[in-house]
Amino acid sequence: MVPSQLVAYSGRPERFLHLHFATPVWRHNIAEIMPHPHTDPAVFQAVITFSRQMGMVPIPLNKEQSGYVLNALNVPFLLAALELLVDGVADYQLIDKTWMISKDAKCGPFGSIDLIGITTAYNITRNIAEQSKGSAARAAAYLKEHFIDTGKLGVDVGEGFYRYPNPAYMAPGFLT
């Protein structure tokens, strides 16, 4: 949802905008700030300042964008990973390993999906699948069958693709 979808309910359109955090907020301390076309620039500025005062790094967007910056990058990335898995090109650990080694990343796409939670990943893929043809429908069906229906919903419940609190991708030797 972007601010202009909700602003009519606010009663104070010029003082309305969105402030959005990432997970976990204390480590990934970005504060994405998205105004709508009629947000007062002084209010936008005040929220940027407020974010800094909270110890966050402000990410002020110039305009409305579905998914803000982070999820506009994350969604096509995670969908591409699910596509490789569902197509049987490689298993999830091999895909994560490829990304982690090549990007010096602490976590691969399937570790990310577990952290976000399988339910959210499923809802997003299902939503995309409803709007367009393509691989999202198969990704959604895969997540439903293997994770949603079996209760393996990610980090929060102790199991998703990986088992927590000590997922295989954090084990010594995973990247070898």
Add this chain to the structure above:
Amino acid sequence: MVPSQLVAYSGRPERFLHLHFATPVWRHNIAEIMPHPHTDPAVFQAVITFSRQMGMVPIPLNKEQSGYVLNALNVPFLLAALELLVDGVADYQLIDKTWMISKDAKCGPFGSIDLIGITTAYNITRNIAEQSKGSAARAAAYLKEHFIDTGKLGVDVGEGFYRYPNPAYMAPGFLT
């Protein structure tokens, strides 16, 4: 290109497959190994072993996949970043910062594009644009106007989105 596009020229189809490295090879030491449907499994196995002997981490694919694993993830991810930039949602440093903080990553999408080289990024977006409608055409036009035509081709020439050898995204304080 996948092996089955080239195998006819090899004269030894059952001994033919692709072995593909990442950049820079000594740090991002993956070896993606892609057989075609008629590659001898013993040859596939031998190349996996050979990759380990070279100090690489083998990434054996179960089947042919355009872009292997890494670029099948990379391309939609980088295209999404270019879309945000071209749409004017945020500037390239803000987009990189968002990704780097949220993913504990050492480099964001535009740092990656510089490393890959703008020429390659441009050729890929142009190629996708020719095959489909959508944002790739605008991304290609953007790269051509601002980088290809101005000679700012990435790390190799000392300038792309960032200037090298000390790009802004590596400076202390970038993630603040």
